[in-house]
Amino acid sequence: MPYAKCRNPERIAKRFWSKVRLRGADECWPWKAGLIHGYGAFKSCGRNETAHRVAYRLHYGIFDEQEQVHQTCANRTCCNPKHLRVGRLPPEQRFKAFVDVRSKSECWNWTGTISGRNDPQNGGYGSFAIGDGKAVRAHRFAYTLWRGPIPEETLVCHSCDNRKCCNPDHLFLGTQLDNMADCWRKGRGHRPKGELAFASKLTADQVKDIRQRVANGTPRKEMVKKYGVTRQNVGFIVRRESWAHV
Numbered sequence: 001m002p003y004a005k006c007r008n009p010e011r012i013a014k015r016f017w018s019k020v021r022l023r024g025a026d027e028c029w030p031w032k033a034g035l036i037h038g039y040g041a042f043k044s045c046g047r048n049e050t051a052h053r054v055a056y057r058l059h060y061g062i063f064d065e066q067e068q069v070h071q072t073c074a075n076r077t078c079c080n081p082k083h084l085r086v087g088r089l090p091p092e093q094r095f096k097a098f099v100d101v102r103s104k105s106e107c108w109n110w111t112g113t114i115s116g117r118n119d120p121q122n123g124g125y126g127s128f129a130i131g132d133g134k135a136v137r138a139h140r141f142a143y144t145l146w147r148g149p150i151p152e153e154t155l156v157c158h159s160c161d162n163r164k165c166c167n168p169d170h171l172f173l174g175t176q177l178d179n180m181a182d183c184w185r186k187g188r189g190h191r192p193k194g195e196l197a198f199a200s201k202l203t204a205d206q207v208k209d210i211r212q213r214v215a216n217g218t219p220r221k222e223m224v225k226k227y228g229v230t231r232q233n234v235g236f237i238v239r240r241e242s243w244a245h246v
């Protein structure tokens with residue numbers, strides 16, 4: 001019993017429920033205090049736990065501590081025991097809890113892990129753990145979930161240029177070429193934020209700029225940031241293995 005060693009389990013329960021907005025029997029009961037990863041956080045007897053887990057234990061008593069407690073309402077701060085179950089949710093349901101669902105036209109941002117924040121070329125996408133240590137890109141999972149299967153070797157592109165977005169209306173399938181063409185059509189004077197790198201789309205002036213700056217001691221990673229190309233591509237350019245004619 002987790003609280004058996006505590007001096008005053010009743011007091012813990014009282015303190016706990018004082019932090020929950022108790023509402024109608026079937027409504028969500030949001031946590032009023034601090035959050036961790038979007039879940040309510042509660043500390044007692046030197047243990048840090050999610051609030052809904054504590055709510056489940058206080059209400060239903062002992063359960064297998066290896067098991068996860070999850071909300072059937074997909075509201076991560078909800079502590080209503082009626083909305084809590086033990087066991088792992090299917091990925092589709094866990095997924096929805098990480099998407100900030102808004103109106104049809106707005107972006108639905110991923111609120112979970114973002115991959116490769118410092119990688120302007122391939123990073124910045126939501127990452128969703130589907131289990132067995134595997135993770136997939138959140139917008140791809142969103143496409144499969146709400147639109148349908150993705151054919152092999154097909155990209156899922158954003159019409160909104162927001163890599164965190166999981167709104168199915170902002171996602172479309174594309175081959176690499178489609179993706180590039182679409183990104184360039186939308187151009188708007190900035191580098192396209194497609195799923196792939198478009199090092200070949202640098203201008204001759206930009207290539208010259210990269211070579212000159214690197215020769216003058218500018219760190220290559222600054223070029224990676226500035227032009228959104230990979231480190232490897234900067235290397236190719238500097239060594240004239242690409243853009244040799246410039």
Ligand SMILES: [Zn+2]
Nearest residue numbers: 028073078083
């Ligand atoms: Zn709820």
Ligand SMILES: [Zn+2]
Nearest residue numbers: 107160165170
């Ligand atoms: Zn969007």
